[in-house]
Amino acid sequence: MSRGGPRADRLPDSTLALLAQGYGFLPRRLLQRGRDVAQARLLLQRTILLSGREAARLLYDPDRFVRRGGMPLVVQRTLLGVGGVQSLDGEAFAARKAMFLSFLGPERAPETAELFTTYWRAALVRWQASGRVTLLDEAAEVLCRTACTWAGVPLPEQDVRRRTVDLRALIDCEGDPRLGYARSRLARRRCEAWAARLVDGVRQGALYPGEGTALHTVAGFRGPGGELLDLHTAAVELLNVLRxxxxxxxxxxFAALALHGSPQWEERLRDDDEAVLPFVQEVRRYYPFFPAIAARVRTPFRWRGVDFPRGRRVMLDVHGTNHDPRSWESPEEFRPQRFGTGSADAYSFVPQGGGNAATGHRCPGEWVTVEVLAAAVRLLTREMEYAVPPQDLRVSSRRLPTGPRSGFVITGVRALSS
Ligand code: HEM
Known part of the structure; x- marks a missing residue:
């Protein structure tokens, strides 16, 4: 271990503890012990664990950290893919990130939300007839249709189910972690082959996605040296939009679960449009999703008594930072009104990363996420009625990614005329 700072564990390697504790792993070693930095061995590598606003600010300093080699290979081989924007630094990063922002900027987000609303309304007719619906599955299918149409990707009706299943499998390692990993790797292979065929089709003039769509842009993007992306990297980047x-x-x-748990908010959201954004932001703050952001030390330095040697992996606890009592009053309470005034701080509210999306690695899909979620909240509260039958709604902090165990089953769906 490098000098200074507390060890997170006495264990020689904490990977098994990470698998067993999920979202609880980082908080137990950091904020719950009053620390924003600790050291551990994870995946057989020395790792510095970070949490809180000041640590987030530190992580987004490109003079101190690089992203290349930050994310563990197991995550790159399933969730992210190898060679995408997440692993770039410097000039190559700036060019690639500008590509994403050209089709994901705030001005494009309402378009995605409108498509989502259209597909949701169409699905509502089916849900009404079917009696019992698992919202997680249905919302994923609606979003797969939305993502493909918006990105310029053809999606024949007979492929909707399997593409949805594969895109979900890139993030879901349900059940046994080894089986989940194998499933995710196979899904990644299939998804990359599909995305590469699409990019190749555009380049060969066999496919014509609209100008400015993600598929069109990724297929024609040239890096700082003027070269097209190789097919594999282009596929990874297209999947960086669809997945x-x-x-x-x-x-x-999670929004449906929060509505179920707070009838007063459900009531209010029916006709108070100003309440929608605070509600959506609190859903993103309160519930755990993306667990950690990883990087490697670029230039050695010392912070809070801990040495950060060159090349050392660091990981920022996303959920812990969103629940840090130094930044949030009563962080364990679901309180949308905390987002009532002004915008949230760029380093204490980090569900999709911190800092600036144009100059750093913050998620470029945040505007789309917020608009789509706002549309979902309006649809759930204003355009449909449903019952929530008894089911297992517990959200385990040990599963990555987590959610209500039942997937949120609803029955007796009835569309309300708007
Ligand atoms: C489902 C909700 C989402 C969550 C929780 C989420 C979370 C995140 C997080 C934590 C990061 C890493 C930030 C960092 O490394 O500093 C990230 C990056 C990224 N996200 Fe999202 N995201 C979501 C939705 C989206 C959407 C809808 C898109 C695109 C349509 C998107 C595209 C990306 C891309 C391309 C990156 C890499 C950015 C970079 O490295 O510069 N995300 N996201």
């Missing part, structure tokens, strides 16, 4: 859009389904379910 997380489908993942918004987890937040949709």
């Amino acid at each position: 997380p859009t489908v993942a918004i389904s987890r937040y949709v379910v």
